[in-house]
Amino acid sequence: MITFKGVHKWFKSLHVLNDINLHVSPGEVLVVCGPSGSGKSTLIRTINQLEPINQGTLIVDGMDLSDKKTDINKLRAEVGFVFQQFNLYPHLSVIGNITLAPIKIRNIPKKEAEEQAMELLTRVGLAEKRDAYPLQLSGGQQQRVAIARGLAMKPRIMLFDEPTSALDPEMIGEVLEVMKDLARSGMTMVVVTHEMGFAREVAHRVVFMDYGVILEEAPPEDFFLRPQHERAQQFLRQLLTPMQAG
Amino acid sequence: MLNYTFDWSIITSGQYFDWLVSGLITTLKLSAISIVMAFILGLVIAVMRMSHNKPVRWFAHIYLEFFRNTPLLVQIFFWYFGSYKILPTVINDWLNKTGFEFAAAAIALTIYTSAFIAEDIRSGVLSIPKEQMEAARSAGFSYLRSMQYIILPQAVRITIPPLVNQFLNLAKNSSLAMTIGVMEMTYQARQVESYTFKGFEAFTAATVVYLVLSIVITAMVNLYNEKVLNIHKAA
Numbered sequence: 001m002i003t004f005k006g007v008h009k010w011f012k013s014l015h016v017l018n019d020i021n022l023h024v025s026p027g028e029v030l031v032v033c034g035p036s037g038s039g040k041s042t043l044i045r046t047i048n049q050l051e052p053i054n055q056g057t058l059i060v061d062g063m064d065l066s067d068k069k070t071d072i073n074k075l076r077a078e079v080g081f082v083f084q085q086f087n088l089y090p091h092l093s094v095i096g097n098i099t100l101a102p103i104k105i106r107n108i109p110k111k112e113a114e115e116q117a118m119e120l121l122t123r124v125g126l127a128e129k130r131d132a133y134p135l136q137l138s139g140g141q142q143q144r145v146a147i148a149r150g151l152a153m154k155p156r157i158m159l160f161d162e163p164t165s166a167l168d169p170e171m172i173g174e175v176l177e178v179m180k181d182l183a184r185s186g187m188t189m190v191v192v193t194h195e196m197g198f199a200r201e202v203a204h205r206v207v208f209m210d211y212g213v214i215l216e217e218a219p220p221e222d223f224f225l226r227p228q229h230e231r232a233q234q235f236l237r238q239l240l241t242p243m244q245a246g
Numbered sequence: 247m248l249n250y251t252f253d254w255s256i257i258t259s260g261q262y263f264d265w266l267v268s269g270l271i272t273t274l275k276l277s278a279i280s281i282v283m284a285f286i287l288g289l290v291i292a293v294m295r296m297s298h299n300k301p302v303r304w305f306a307h308i309y310l311e312f313f314r315n316t317p318l319l320v321q322i323f324f325w326y327f328g329s330y331k332i333l334p335t336v337i338n339d340w341l342n343k344t345g346f347e348f349a350a351a352a353i354a355l356t357i358y359t360s361a362f363i364a365e366d367i368r369s370g371v372l373s374i375p376k377e378q379m380e381a382a383r384s385a386g387f388s389y390l391r392s393m394q395y396i397i398l399p400q401a402v403r404i405t406i407p408p409l410v411n412q413f414l415n416l417a418k419n420s421s422l423a424m425t426i427g428v429m430e431m432t433y434q435a436r437q438v439e440s441y442t443f444k445g446f447e448a449f450t451a452a453t454v455v456y457l458v459l460s461i462v463i464t465a466m467v468n469l470y471n472e473k474v475l476n477i478h479k480a481a
């Protein structure tokens with residue numbers, strides 16, 4: 001579904017992704033973790049080419065991102081992206097946020113798009129908020145709407161970049177529940193997160209990054225109980241103390 | 247001047263009243279057409295100014311600098327006296343039929359004001375967080391579609407106070423069209439004055455018209471905010 005082969009990326013002289021080799025199979029849930037600045041966001045953003053890669057091969061859903069002929073907008077329509085800061089469209093209502101892309105990109109009739117949106121809103125537990133505006137919602141609600149917005153395009157892959165890091169602690173659970181449901185439904189997911197509960201419950205694999213390098217790649221139970229790399233051990237120790245790693 | 251006797255009846259009925267009303271209608275038409283066209287053109291120029299394509303960006307840049315920094319009166323004269331030399335004959339014929347003065351004034355007002363509007367919209371766009379563009383692009387919208395559906399609607403909301411200002415300026419600037427013989431409000435007020443010597447009354451009428459026009463434009467934009475853009479909800 002997603003294949004990185006020898007992928008490199010630089011920001012000027014900063015080597016943010018250093019020889020990334022990674023494969024995500026259909027239906028797999030991959031969790032990416034690592035210290036702040038290690039390149040997690042950059043990695044996940046290359047998958048829908050919010051960040052272009054400089055070297056190597058990256059194939060997503062059969063499309064080669066290093067090939068100039070690849071229709072990048074088509075690829076992005078197949079890949080949902082959920083941001084740390086939600087990034088809902090503030091000028092549109094909840095239902096407007098969810099139906100905009102299906103109506104304008106997929107040319108689905110408005111009525112049909114709204115019916116589908118209501119199904120998604122019910123799934124994330126926000127049916128009664130259909131006409132609210134994003135800024136009237138709590139952070140947790142906004143993020144659930146953002147997930148519904150991503151799902152409305154019927155994506156083959158969903159990407160999450162620290163979806164709960166900007167939330168008040170009491171709202172993290174409601175968002176993780178929605179994501180766990182999605183994982184159990186068989187969606188292919190790449191999730192940058194430090195929520196170890198989520199990783200333990202639904203992740204098939206955990207990847208640990210530092211300085212742009214994948215240092216460790218293991219099933220969650222192995223990663224959490226027997227981290228091999230010294231940096232990973234240190235990172236996990238920090239996660240368990242109140243001083244959270246970025 | 248001390249012996250001046252006011253006579254409002256001259257302008258409230260009869261022939262001179264009709265002149266002023268026809269002037270009012272011309273001013274309204276000229277302003278309305280130019281406002282709509284200037285807004286659309288301003289949007290287009292603003293997007294071109296931010297394009298990733300260098301020649302497009304530079305064209306917009308030169309357009310902006312040129313039309314903002316030459317006097318409107320000169321631009322009106324340019325379109326009136328000079329344009330038939332550079333425009334194709336078809337267009338000239340059509341312009342002559344539809345009233346060349348009016349068209350020249352409308353073109354000048356549109357282009358001049360579009361340059362200011364484009365700059366206002368551009369600063370509005372720059373104030374929208376870049377994450378909005380990212381969200382739109384990651385949903386699969388092209389750059390232009392992202393602008394159309396996500397960025398510009400938000401930017402225009404922010405830009406509304408300066409836009410209203412540009413619309414008001416345009417309505418007031420439309421009085422310059424009298425210099426090329428467009429029989430708009432100010433032109434007719436002067437006509438009435440030269441026939442009746444009742445300049446005070448005639449220009450008071452014109453002043454009131456511009457004032458009411460300003461109030462109406464402001465009210466219409468406010469209404470648009472509330473009804474169409476849902477500003478009160480999204481705020």
Ligand SMILES: Nc1ncnc2c1ncn2[C@@H]1O[C@H](COP(=O)(O)OP(=O)(O)O)[C@@H](O)[C@H]1O
Binds near residue numbers: 011014035036040042
């Ligand atoms: N657009 C950019 N331009 C320059 N440097 C960047 C940019 N985005 C990220 N970086 C840098 O790249 C490194 C990796 O960033 P990021 O992928 O956001 O890490 P993470 O998500 O793991 O915190 C950091 O040092 C960051 O400062």
Ligand SMILES: [Mg+2]
Binds near residue numbers: 040041042162
């Ligand atoms: Mg990050």
